Amino acid sequence: MGFLSxxxxxxxxxxxxxxxxxxxxxxxxxxxxxxxxxxxxxxQLRPESGxxxxxxxxxVFDDYRQTMPQARPAFLEQVVEAWISVHRRKILEDFAxxxxxxxxxxxxxxxxxLVALQSQIDGTDAPEIPCAALNDxxxxxxxxxxxxxxxxxxxxxxxxxxxxxYETLEVARKNLVDRGKPPFSSPIRRLYVCxxxxxxxxxxxxxxxxxxxxxxxxEHVVMAPNRxxxxxxxxxxxxxxxxxxxLADHGLDDAxxxxxxxxxxxxDELIPWLPEQTDELYAKFQRLRLKSAANHxxxxxxxxxxxxxxxxxxxxxxxxxxxxxxxxxxxxxxVWKQGLSQLLPKxxxxxxxxxxxxxxxxxxxxDAAVLVPELRAPMNIFPERYRVEHFPSPDCLELLASPDx
Numbered sequence: 001m002g003f004l005s006x007x008x009x010x011x012x013x014x015x016x017x018x019x020x021x022x023x024x025x026x027x028x029x030x031x032x033x034x035x036x037x038x039x040x041x042x043x044q045l046r047p048e049s050g051x052x053x054x055x056x057x058x059x060v061f062d063d064y065r066q067t068m069p070q071a072r073p074a075f076l077e078q079v080v081e082a083w084i085s086v087h088r089r090k091i092l093e094d095f096a097x098x099x100x101x102x103x104x105x106x107x108x109x110x111x112x113x114l115v116a117l118q119s120q121i122d123g124t125d126a127p128e129i130p131c132a133a134l135n136d137x138x139x140x141x142x143x144x145x146x147x148x149x150x151x152x153x154x155x156x157x158x159x160x161x162x163x164x165x166y167e168t169l170e171v172a173r174k175n176l177v178d179r180g181k182p183p184f185s186s187p188i189r190r191l192y193v194c195x196x197x198x199x200x201x202x203x204x205x206x207x208x209x210x211x212x213x214x215x216x217x218x219e220h221v222v223m224a225p226n227r228x229x230x231x232x233x234x235x236x237x238x239x240x241x242x243x244x245x246x247l248a249d250h251g252l253d254d255a256x257x258x259x260x261x262x263x264x265x266x267x268d269e270l271i272p273w274l275p276e277q278t279d280e281l282y283a284k285f286q287r288l289r290l291k292s293a294a295n296h297x298x299x300x301x302x303x304x305x306x307x308x309x310x311x312x313x314x315x316x317x318x319x320x321x322x323x324x325x326x327x328x329x330x331x332x333x334x335v336w337k338q339g340l341s342q343l344l345p346k347x348x349x350x351x352x353x354x355x356x357x358x359x360x361x362x363x364x365x366x367d368a369a370v371l372v373p374e375l376r377a378p379m380n381i382f383p384e385r386y387r388v389e390h391f392p393s394p395d396c397l398e399l400l401a402s403p404d405x
Contacts (some may be wrong), residue, residue: 016043019061026080042121042306045083047143053082054122059255082146095161098144102153105143106134106203106224108258110296113382116301121310128155130165135270137261138224140206142172149198176200177207184232190216191240193247194230201230202258208268216240220265221273223250223288224258235264235273238281245284252291260292283329290322290332296383297345304343315387320345322340333362336388343385346378352392361401371396 003272020038024045028178034067035048050385058080067075079343092098119126129152131139142165143150144157145229158165159359184192184203192214194201204210211220216234222233229251233240244262252260262285264273275281297320304317321333332347339355353358369375372392378384392400 016040016057016061019064020045020057022078023057023060023076026076027029027083027199030084032084062255064389070182073200080292090339093160095163098161099171100175102106102142102168102172103150103175103200104203104206105141105150105152105200105260106205107131107135107139107141107295108292109133109139110300110383111139114299117300117307121303121306127152129153130155130158132165132169135263135272137259137263137272138205138270140169140203142168151221153373153402176203177210181210182207182230184214188240188243190233190237191243192232193233197228199227201228202226204230205263205270208265210268211265221260222263222265222270223248225260225288226254226258227256228254241275241281242284245281245288248288249291252288252295255297257292260288260290260295262288277329287322287324290330293332293383294320294322300381300383300385314344315341318342318344331375336391338391342388343379344375344388346384346386352397360397363400365403368392368400371400 010188017040020043024036024038037046037048038044039046043061044112045057064072064075092101112131115129116126129141131141134140142153144153153168161168171308179196179198179200182201183195185195186192194204196204205222205224211222211232214220214232216232216237218234218236221233221235221241221244223229225231225248229247231244231247231251233244248260248262251257262273263270265271274285299316301319306314307313308317316337318334318336322330323333323337324330331349332345333349333351334344334347335351335353336342336344337353337355338360344350347365349362349364351362354360365375372388373391374388375386378386
């Protein structure tokens with residue numbers, strides 16, 4: 001749920017149902033005659049024909065609630081137009097014709113893992129989504145843009161077009177550049193905020209030659225906290241970086257969050273960047289990194305809980321916690337509970353607790369992994385989790401667990 005929605009509204013099933021009924025009525029009025037299934041638990045709409053189209057309503061509802069009341073009818077018409085476009089129109093089978101509708105899209109590297117989990121929940125085969133690594137944190141895919149909606153370009157579609165991902169990405173990048181130089185506003189000196197407002201603001205992080213034109217002191221620092229936010233400043237712009245961190249923090253609360261990692265633009269590469277640890281800015285940007293990781297683990301946790309409800313799996317989904325320590329800066333931590341089967345996120349520290357919540361001590365993940373083989377064998381999911389079934393013995397705990405921190 002988006003930041004403002006969480007802050008201002010408590011969502012009840014009746015509210016969700018009323019919203020869905022209104023949207024369904026508008027879809028019917030637009031001429032849709034096929035049966036539509038409303039999955040109340042997952043808050044989704046899909047055609048009964050099972051053509052692969054699923055409309056996840058949570059993001060739509062969040063946007064609707066944040067829209068001014070007088071503008072909501074127009075907003076709903078856009079949603080209806082998107083549904084009709086995607087459901088009725090087929091992607092052009094000839095690449096020569098389809099290429100004009102292709103655009104790149106940036107996603108966090110966790111994207112494919114979450115898609116795979118959602119497919120397991122839905123009982124469908126996970127689509128193969130070709131992506132190129134933009135760096136260690138972000139991937140770049142391609143979408144086919146229709147009026148009011150976009151569909152991800154899958155491997156099957158590339159095969160049908162008889163083109164490679166990289167050929168398609170070149171066309172998609174050019175299409176984005178051809179939209180014109182992205183408009184940037186500057187709320188304070190040497191901080192730039194992309195204001196294209198076309199759902200491709202963050203994707204313009206891939207247009208590094210355009211970012212390099214923005215005047216800053218030092219090297220360019222770039223962030224893409226969510227789909228509709230791209231921030232640029234410089235490594236030697238302390239005042240601008242403070243505001244960048246504040247905007248990014250709010251941006252990460254959006255349901256379409258991407259990354260809280262800041263990147264330094266060097267030799268046309270986007271390299272993860274942090275201020276020096278002695279710099280007052282260090283804690284702010286480290287906190288954003290950890291908040292981003294917590295977001296991805298939280299998204300994964302929701303899906304794992306849904307999957308476990310279907311399969312009867314009883315493992316506890318441990319949380320990725322961000323801990324603040326003034327003199328050392330923030331760090332990540334999870335809790336390993338005695339007597340439980342758990343799926344632990346990869347964190348910097350581990351807290352050992354009894355099932356009743358009594359704390360037995362703390363250690364670093366790296367130290368624990370030396371003595372606990374389960375922490376050296378990640379599950380085949382991303383972001384990485386580790387299944388632990390056997391709590392460390394008293395002797396092992398005595399070696400590992402330092403006084404709590």
